[in-house]
Amino acid sequence: MKKGKCCKCSLGRKLGRLIAKLLGLILLGNVALFIVFFFDLDGKLLFKVVEPLLKKHYDNMDRKDTLKAPYDMDKYPSYEYEV
Amino acid sequence: MAKKKVDIKKLARDFWHGKPHGERRLGELYEDKTGLYKHREWRGVKDTLYYFYMIWLYNYIFMVKDIMEMGGPLNFAKGVWRYRWVGQTYLPVLHWFDRGMEGMRGEALRASAWHYRGMVNETIRQFQRMFVADTKLHGGKKTDAWYHTMAHNETVWGGIFYPWSDHFDNVAMEMIPYFVTCHVNCHTVHNYIDAVQSIGLPGDPCPMCQAESGLFVMDDMPDYAPFMITSNEACDASVATSILQDWFYDKPLFAMPQPMQFDDPLVQQHCRREIEECWKFIEEQTGVPFNWDQLVKKLRLQNQLQEFEREKWEVAGKTSSYPINGVAQALYRIYYSQDGDRAIWHFCDKKVRKILEKCVSKKINTFPKTRHRVIAWSCAPLYYSHWCTWAYNCWGLNVIINMDSLMFDMSIRTDTYDHCLDDMATYHMWAPMRRMAVGGMHHIFELWEYMEKFNCDFVMMYDQLQCKGMQGVHGLFEDEFRTRNVPAIWMPHALPDSRTVSRAEIRRIVNDYMTTVMHEEPLDPSLLDFDDSMSW
Numbered sequence: 001m002k003k004g005k006c007c008k009c010s011l012g013r014k015l016g017r018l019i020a021k022l023l024g025l026i027l028l029g030n031v032a033l034f035i036v037f038f039f040d041l042d043g044k045l046l047f048k049v050v051e052p053l054l055k056k057h058y059d060n061m062d063r064k065d066t067l068k069a070p071y072d073m074d075k076y077p078s079y080e081y082e083v
Numbered sequence: 084m085a086k087k088k089v090d091i092k093k094l095a096r097d098f099w100h101g102k103p104h105g106e107r108r109l110g111e112l113y114e115d116k117t118g119l120y121k122h123r124e125w126r127g128v129k130d131t132l133y134y135f136y137m138i139w140l141y142n143y144i145f146m147v148k149d150i151m152e153m154g155g156p157l158n159f160a161k162g163v164w165r166y167r168w169v170g171q172t173y174l175p176v177l178h179w180f181d182r183g184m185e186g187m188r189g190e191a192l193r194a195s196a197w198h199y200r201g202m203v204n205e206t207i208r209q210f211q212r213m214f215v216a217d218t219k220l221h222g223g224k225k226t227d228a229w230y231h232t233m234a235h236n237e238t239v240w241g242g243i244f245y246p247w248s249d250h251f252d253n254v255a256m257e258m259i260p261y262f263v264t265c266h267v268n269c270h271t272v273h274n275y276i277d278a279v280q281s282i283g284l285p286g287d288p289c290p291m292c293q294a295e296s297g298l299f300v301m302d303d304m305p306d307y308a309p310f311m312i313t314s315n316e317a318c319d320a321s322v323a324t325s326i327l328q329d330w331f332y333d334k335p336l337f338a339m340p341q342p343m344q345f346d347d348p349l350v351q352q353h354c355r356r357e358i359e360e361c362w363k364f365i366e367e368q369t370g371v372p373f374n375w376d377q378l379v380k381k382l383r384l385q386n387q388l389q390e391f392e393r394e395k396w397e398v399a400g401k402t403s404s405y406p407i408n409g410v411a412q413a414l415y416r417i418y419y420s421q422d423g424d425r426a427i428w429h430f431c432d433k434k435v436r437k438i439l440e441k442c443v444s445k446k447i448n449t450f451p452k453t454r455h456r457v458i459a460w461s462c463a464p465l466y467y468s469h470w471c472t473w474a475y476n477c478w479g480l481n482v483i484i485n486m487d488s489l490m491f492d493m494s495i496r497t498d499t500y501d502h503c504l505d506d507m508a509t510y511h512m513w514a515p516m517r518r519m520a521v522g523g524m525h526h527i528f529e530l531w532e533y534m535e536k537f538n539c540d541f542v543m544m545y546d547q548l549q550c551k552g553m554q555g556v557h558g559l560f561e562d563e564f565r566t567r568n569v570p571a572i573w574m575p576h577a578l579p580d581s582r583t584v585s586r587a588e589i590r591r592i593v594n595d596y597m598t599t600v601m602h603e604e605p606l607d608p609s610l611l612d613f614d615d616s617m618s619w
Contacts, residue, residue: 040120066299
């Protein structure tokens with residue numbers, strides 16, 4: 001009987017600790033996200049790091065020379081419908 | 084030296100409720116040039132937490148969810164790597180929210196943000212559909228999605244495709260690669276304008292047409308559909324866009340231009356015939372017959388959106404409890420009325436209805452610092468659509484309604500095929516930039532009726548410097564403003580091109596008018612002059 005009570009107590013304590021840890025983690029996550037939000041760290045990262053890298057990539061991309069494509073005006077039938 | 088006394092009570096009040104309007108000094112939050120925030124605005128505990136959880140975090144989470152559900156992260160990553168317009172533009176989308184909702188509080192903040200959420204969801208749907216179907220991202224393979232997607236110009240109303248909407252999806256070619264990019268990151272579009280000029284097009288036609296053609300010159304248009312429907316985008320310069328698109332896209336094309344004249348029964352007949360011809364073309368291309376029941380079902384859903392819009396306008400016109408700011412009203416309305424019925428619009432309208440009803444029943448004054456009720460007329464600067472937010476914060480100029488919102492003020496009858504086609508033809512003819520911009524004197528001068536209806540006392544007159552149509556009526560408006568004794572500011576701009584008239588120049592023009600003509604003092608002097616030349 002006594003032994004069983006102890007088991008329950010320790011299980012309860014473990015569960016309590018786990019919940020406290022989870023709550024702590026959630027709180028920490030919220031605080032971290034709030035700091036990112038409030039100090040516009042997402043904007044700063046995108047503006048100062050991500051966008052310049054992407055721009056560099058787009059500027060150096062190989063692109064098809066679209067002007068070399070022939071303008072086949074008669075390739076498709078002319079669509080004339082009687083309605 | 085005497086120490087400045089700290090008012091603890093006031094500090095606590097400012098912390099809890101946020102600073103009152105006149106003390107916010109929002110201009111001091113910006114980093115010089117970039118427009119990034121030193122820190123985002125503290126709006127009081129309740130509104131800051133709302134913004135953090137229900138706007139910033141909510142939208143980041145749901146953007147990821149949307150991408151997972153609509154085509155997956157791999158297609159998104161491929162699209163970002165391949166197309167400048169998505170990578171350079173849509174990653175900083177939360178800054179677009181920030182700019183549109185600066186200084187907003189309470190119900191105005193909430194309702195405006197729901198409008199933005201709707202647009203973000205629909206934008207993701209469109210670009211993800213393009214990427215899923217795109218042969219360029221799939222080694223030239225034509226997937227099932229490619230065969231089941233229809234491409235069209237952004238001013239071909241999405242309703243044209245309703246009869247096939249149970250089996251096919253339609254995506255406008257330019258709405259996401261061009262139109263929405265200008266609002267979110269105004270620099271992206273410059274690449275496309277420059278591209279088309281680099282092949283010899285002169286710089287003076289409308290920069291919208293230039294940018295839309297530039298997408299094709301740069302080979303930056305996904306190949307996501309077997310055929311396309313074009314229009315003249317209700318503007319003569321766009322006829323040239325269609326020619327370039329026909330050349331570079333090289334697909335079966337059906338041209339359905341908006342007529343240059345309307346309010347004419349013969350033109351109406353012509354337009355009806357063109358819509359029917361278009362439907363025949365789609366039947367031929369897809370092998371799937373026209374579905375009347377599906378068309379009726381979708382039109383009725385779209386009519387529900389229109390009915391709610393009218394309820395919103397009723398509140399906007401007759402009360403000071405309208406909770407949607409000028410930029411959210413304008414962008415959401417033109418987006419869905421052109422795009423057509425989608426589930427997300429109904430979802431957002433439901434949320435907004437709740438807020439609207441609360442505002443009306445509790446008689447909440449949603450924009451308490453309003454000094455002037457403004458109607459904005461003609462086509463707006465896409466790179467500075469959030470000028471309305473700035474103008475309210477700085478001068479108390481509250482934009483109640485704008486021309487683009489009012490263009491499609493119609494429900495479409497579905498009782499008979501004949502009525503339905505008649506109304507669809509009218510809807511098609513009332514395209515953006517047609518009815519009230521270059522659509523004839525009667526419609527352009529509807530301004531005066533709407534001023535009265537929305538109880539406005541001030542006009543912001545957009546002056547698109549490269550729109551030959553509107554340039555022609557400049558003097559007529561000047562005369563009318565004088566005769567009617569209406570305060571009006573001409574706001575010059577070049578639609579998407581922020582290099583012609585900068586945002587700072589627009590602010591300077593408004594500031595000059597408000598001080599020299601209206602003799603008013605700014606509500607927030609820190610917003611009078613700041614450098615945001617590098618800002619998104």
